[in-house]
Amino acid sequence: MAEHILEVEDLRGYYRGTFGVVHAVDGVSLTLDRGVILGIAGESGGGKSTLAQLVSGTPPPLLHLEGGRVLVDGIDIYNIDSEELRTEIKCKRMSYVPQSSMESLNPVKRIRDFIFDVVGQRTSKRVLSSERKKEVIEMAANHMKTLGLDRPVLDRYPHELSGGMKQRVVIAISTLWNPKLLIIDEPTSALDVTSQKRMIESLLNLKRARIIESMLYISHDLTSLRQLCGECIIMYAGKIAEIGDMEGTINDPLHPYSRLLTAAIASYDSKGRRKGELKSIAGSPPDLRYPPAGCRFHPRCPYVMDICKTKEPPMFRTGERMGGAFCWLLASQSGE
Amino acid sequence: MIGMWELLLRSRKFMIGLAVLVILILLGTVGPFLLGDPYYMDLSLMGRPPSFAHILGTTSFGEDVFTQLCSAIGNSLVVGLVAGGLGTLIAILVGAVGPYRGGLADKISSLATNLALVLPLIPLFIIIASVVRGLNLVLIGVILAVTSWPWAARSIRSQVLTLKEREFVNLARMSGQNSVQIVVTEVLPNMLAYIMMVFVILTGTSILAESALSMIGVSTTRTITLGYMLYWAQHETTVPFWWNIWWWFIPPGIVLTALLTAIFVIHAGMDEVFNPRLREI
Amino acid sequence: MEDTSKTGNDGIALKCEGLTKLYTSGLIRTKTVVGARDVTFDIKRGEIVSLAGESGSGKSTVARMILRLIKPTSGDIALNGRSIYSYNIREYYRQVQAVFQDPYSAFNPFYIVDHVLERAFGLREDNLNRDERSKIIRSTLESIGLNPSEVLGRYPHELSGGQMQRLLIGRSLLIGSQLLIADEPTSMIDASTRAGVLNLLLSLKKEKGLSVLFITHDIGQAQYVSERVIVMKQGEVVEQGPVDEVFTRPQHPYTKELLAAVPTLYERWKECS
Numbered sequence: 001m002a003e004h005i006l007e008v009e010d011l012r013g014y015y016r017g018t019f020g021v022v023h024a025v026d027g028v029s030l031t032l033d034r035g036v037i038l039g040i041a042g043e044s045g046g047g048k049s050t051l052a053q054l055v056s057g058t059p060p061p062l063l064h065l066e067g068g069r070v071l072v073d074g075i076d077i078y079n080i081d082s083e084e085l086r087t088e089i090k091c092k093r094m095s096y097v098p099q100s101s102m103e104s105l106n107p108v109k110r111i112r113d114f115i116f117d118v119v120g121q122r123t124s125k126r127v128l129s130s131e132r133k134k135e136v137i138e139m140a141a142n143h144m145k146t147l148g149l150d151r152p153v154l155d156r157y158p159h160e161l162s163g164g165m166k167q168r169v170v171i172a173i174s175t176l177w178n179p180k181l182l183i184i185d186e187p188t189s190a191l192d193v194t195s196q197k198r199m200i201e202s203l204l205n206l207k208r209a210r211i212i213e214s215m216l217y218i219s220h221d222l223t224s225l226r227q228l229c230g231e232c233i234i235m236y237a238g239k240i241a242e243i244g245d246m247e248g249t250i251n252d253p254l255h256p257y258s259r260l261l262t263a264a265i266a267s268y269d270s271k272g273r274r275k276g277e278l279k280s281i282a283g284s285p286p287d288l289r290y291p292p293a294g295c296r297f298h299p300r301c302p303y304v305m306d307i308c309k310t311k312e313p314p315m316f317r318t319g320e321r322m323g324g325a326f327c328w329l330l331a332s333q334s335g336e
Numbered sequence: 337m338i339g340m341w342e343l344l345l346r347s348r349k350f351m352i353g354l355a356v357l358v359i360l361i362l363l364g365t366v367g368p369f370l371l372g373d374p375y376y377m378d379l380s381l382m383g384r385p386p387s388f389a390h391i392l393g394t395t396s397f398g399e400d401v402f403t404q405l406c407s408a409i410g411n412s413l414v415v416g417l418v419a420g421g422l423g424t425l426i427a428i429l430v431g432a433v434g435p436y437r438g439g440l441a442d443k444i445s446s447l448a449t450n451l452a453l454v455l456p457l458i459p460l461f462i463i464i465a466s467v468v469r470g471l472n473l474v475l476i477g478v479i480l481a482v483t484s485w486p487w488a489a490r491s492i493r494s495q496v497l498t499l500k501e502r503e504f505v506n507l508a509r510m511s512g513q514n515s516v517q518i519v520v521t522e523v524l525p526n527m528l529a530y531i532m533m534v535f536v537i538l539t540g541t542s543i544l545a546e547s548a549l550s551m552i553g554v555s556t557t558r559t560i561t562l563g564y565m566l567y568w569a570q571h572e573t574t575v576p577f578w579w580n581i582w583w584w585f586i587p588p589g590i591v592l593t594a595l596l597t598a599i600f601v602i603h604a605g606m607d608e609v610f611n612p613r614l615r616e617i
Numbered sequence: 618m619e620d621t622s623k624t625g626n627d628g629i630a631l632k633c634e635g636l637t638k639l640y641t642s643g644l645i646r647t648k649t650v651v652g653a654r655d656v657t658f659d660i661k662r663g664e665i666v667s668l669a670g671e672s673g674s675g676k677s678t679v680a681r682m683i684l685r686l687i688k689p690t691s692g693d694i695a696l697n698g699r700s701i702y703s704y705n706i707r708e709y710y711r712q713v714q715a716v717f718q719d720p721y722s723a724f725n726p727f728y729i730v731d732h733v734l735e736r737a738f739g740l741r742e743d744n745l746n747r748d749e750r751s752k753i754i755r756s757t758l759e760s761i762g763l764n765p766s767e768v769l770g771r772y773p774h775e776l777s778g779g780q781m782q783r784l785l786i787g788r789s790l791l792i793g794s795q796l797l798i799a800d801e802p803t804s805m806i807d808a809s810t811r812a813g814v815l816n817l818l819l820s821l822k823k824e825k826g827l828s829v830l831f832i833t834h835d836i837g838q839a840q841y842v843s844e845r846v847i848v849m850k851q852g853e854v855v856e857q858g859p860v861d862e863v864f865t866r867p868q869h870p871y872t873k874e875l876l877a878a879v880p881t882l883y884e885r886w887k888e889c890s
């Protein structure tokens with residue numbers, strides 16, 4: 001058994017098409033320890049979903065792996081054949097629930113029958129025997145219970161379920177084989193607060209019930225990340241800006257981008273009154289076809305220095321904190 | 337969408353199927369022009385095995401088997417395309433009108449679909465064939481189309497129903513578009529791939545159905561189709577044992593198999609590219 | 618025409634009275650679900666009103682009725698003092714537009730995203746030529762933090778969720794409507810971009826007198842952009858009033874519950890820690 005459930009080394013993934021070359025993930029490295037929930041946040045269009053697709057071994061047609069490695073449970077998923085990836089890695093070791101995956105439910109089938117379809121596909125059997133079906137349904141019902149869904153949901157059609165329920169059904173199906181790692185992209189964004197809360201509790205239950213071991217949770221919403229994750233990564237324009245434990249990153253962000261991002265979130269005093277004005281970051285995110293040289297945040301950074309415009313910052317650590325930030329400002333403090 | 341078509345061209349199944357189909361289409365279209373009258377009987381050459389002059393031999397009427405085969409391919413394709421095209425059109429109309437007009441139109445179209453689904457095809461066809469005089473290829477295509485659309489209409493209906501729920505339909509409405517415009521410009525384009533698949537399948541099944549009907553002698557008995565060749569090869573042999581004249585029935589059999597296989601492989605290729613939903617969950 | 622209606626009544630842009638929607642399903646044994654019941658509220662010109670509640674509480678049903686996408690079972694909706702059904706459909710949509718929550722389903726995957734923007738011009742009265750249109754599109758996109766050359770000419774699946782959602786906001790700006798129904802328009806975008814969108818709504822309100830029905834579940838956003846808030850539960854309005862009052866002294870238990878569910882950055886929920 002490998003030490004880390006997930007290791008990503010200098011991962012690069014570009015979209016190549018008539019529109020040009022989009023450097024959506026450009027040199028991302030991270031490790032995910034067993035039992036940890038790692039959150040990835042960042043601006044929209046910053047490459048979070050792309051990273052999830054690359055890590056899960058399901059890049060869409062125009063996304064190309066341009067370099068780097070992804071080790072899931074010690075196995076280099078881009079170095080094995082696709083059949084092995086399908087049968088050995090996906091579902092068993094790692095499951096991926098894409099952004100807006102509710103739409104993958106078949107609208108004309110009851111959840112129960114849809115589950116049979118999926119299991120049939122997975123195991124390359126068109127028709128399941130009736131004992132097998134019973135087994136599968138028991139498993140699914142059990143997972144759904146953990147996720148707070150009643151058994152009768154199995155007999156409903158997708159349109160009879162709310163968005164949050166559909167999402168949890170998809171999660172239940174994706175975790176049927178008890179994957180060690182769950183990669184989940186924006187499961188709460190389309191939900192209202194109460195459903196968001198339920199979703200986050202469900203995900204935690206999934207881990208408590210040991211259906212999954214670790215999770216890579218992707219969301220643009222730092223507040224939901226905060227409720228769920230122990231560690232977090234802030235991404236900007238295809239690169240990691242900051243990496244660290246959740247508490248530290250929120251309470252004392254190191255990277256200027258993280259600071260501005262947290263400042264743009266409404267916070268309240270004890271009476272529920274909002275403090276201060278919400279400020280957006282001036283300027284717009286870079287066109288990832290022509291990413292800026294040096295630090296990618298430099299055109300918008302209030303602390304920009306000359307070195308930032310030409311030289312890409314490495315990661316600097318500060319003090320005792322886990323992780324660090326990719327920013328030249330920290331160079332002096334960290335004494336490197 | 338664009339990515340999809342690129343993927344299709346990269347699909348081995350699709351391309352192999354397409355290659356076989358193109359070869360057959362060429363045989364069926366160019367062949368008859370070069371080879372002359374398929375009905376020409378040379379009575380001095382009855383039931384001859386393959387030779388240089390007649391690469392697939394002759395029938396027991398002295399007709400050239402290869403010449404017949406080429407025009408049979410062409411004619412079977414005509415039946416298939418007419419039935420497939422018309423059937424698809426009916427399926428779209430019936431399948432899309434319900435969800436769009438709603439109310440009574442929806443109820444009528446669903447009822448019609450469900451009724452048509454349980455109609456027994458072959459007896460019906462036999463009845464029609466015996467009533468209608470002067471059956472020709474196009475007419476047979478039409479009859480096949482009329483009997484083959486229901487399942488397609490049903491699945492088109494469910495597709496339209498789900499697409500209709502998409503917000504882009506509302507957005508189009510809020511840009512001042514009416515229902516017909518929305519169906520034509522927003523909903524149907526999204527089903528293009530699916531409609532093509534329906535067309536391919538309907539074409540294939542119609543060719544098969546026509547052959548089966550010809551073989552039992554209820555289709556046209558005057559125009560050469562693949563089924564017609566198989567029919568005559570079994571029924572009108574002057575030699576005592578019909579398998580002695582194998583060069584007459586084996587080629588249409590092989591071609592029919594190849595044609596149908598090609599069509600279904602094309603369909604399978606399209607299915608893989610267009611329906612990746614289940615695979616990635 | 619619009620000017621006369623502006624002065625024609627009491628400064629109310631939209632008025633909903635006794636709005637009710639019952640959904641019935643099934644042919645023989647019919648089942649009735651309440652989408653909305655007896656919903657009454659108004660939006661003044663240049664005012665942003667928030668509509669809060671969990672999913673299934675009827676927020677979107679109300680939005681859809683106002684947008685003439687579904688017909689109310691009973692009740693009246695009036696725009697500038699006239700029943701919304703008395704307007705010609707194009708005239709109506711020139712004045713009332715929407716941004717939807719799920720950008721993934723708001724774009725037709727068959728077309729490049731320009732399609733949706735181009736189509737918006739069909740509602741405008743000025744017949745602009747290609748260059749003028751593309752100039753307006755570009756400047757509008759820039760104003761909402763999008764890089765036109767990065768998003769135009771691409772297919773929806775080639776963009777991120779947030780980019781798509783901002784494009785939709787751009788679309789409604791292009792039409793230049795006076796009332797915007799914003800159904801969770803910021804659900805897919807990060808905090809900084811969200812702040813940008815909220816500030817944009819505020820400035821449109823101030824400069825152009827835009828009225829907005831802002832549907833949200835996030836009290837922070839509601840408090841930031843709006844003066845008044847309406848809280849809905851199971852199709853009914855349970856509380857309505859000035860934003861600060863409702864949020865600092867919620868009367869209805871449901872409102873309290875809703876407030877407690879809002880995740881905040883600096884605290885964890887008890888159950889989750």
Ligand SMILES: Nc1ncnc2c1ncn2[C@@H]1O[C@H](COP(=O)(O)OP(=O)(O)OP(=O)(O)O)[C@@H](O)[C@H]1O
Nearest residue numbers: 015024044045046047048049050775776777778779
């Ligand atoms: N299929 C595609 N083809 C081309 N470019 C793409 C494709 N998918 C995404 N992109 C581009 O890659 C970049 C990163 O997109 P990605 O979806 O990974 O962002 P994200 O961080 O998940 O954003 P969000 O929070 O808005 O979902 C964006 O600039 C986007 O336009």
Ligand code: SF4
Nearest residue numbers: 295298301308327328
């Ligand atoms: S490296 Fe320079 S430009 Fe980049 S974030 Fe740090 S200070 Fe700003």
Ligand SMILES: [Mg+2]
Nearest residue numbers: 048049099778
């Ligand atoms: Mg994303």
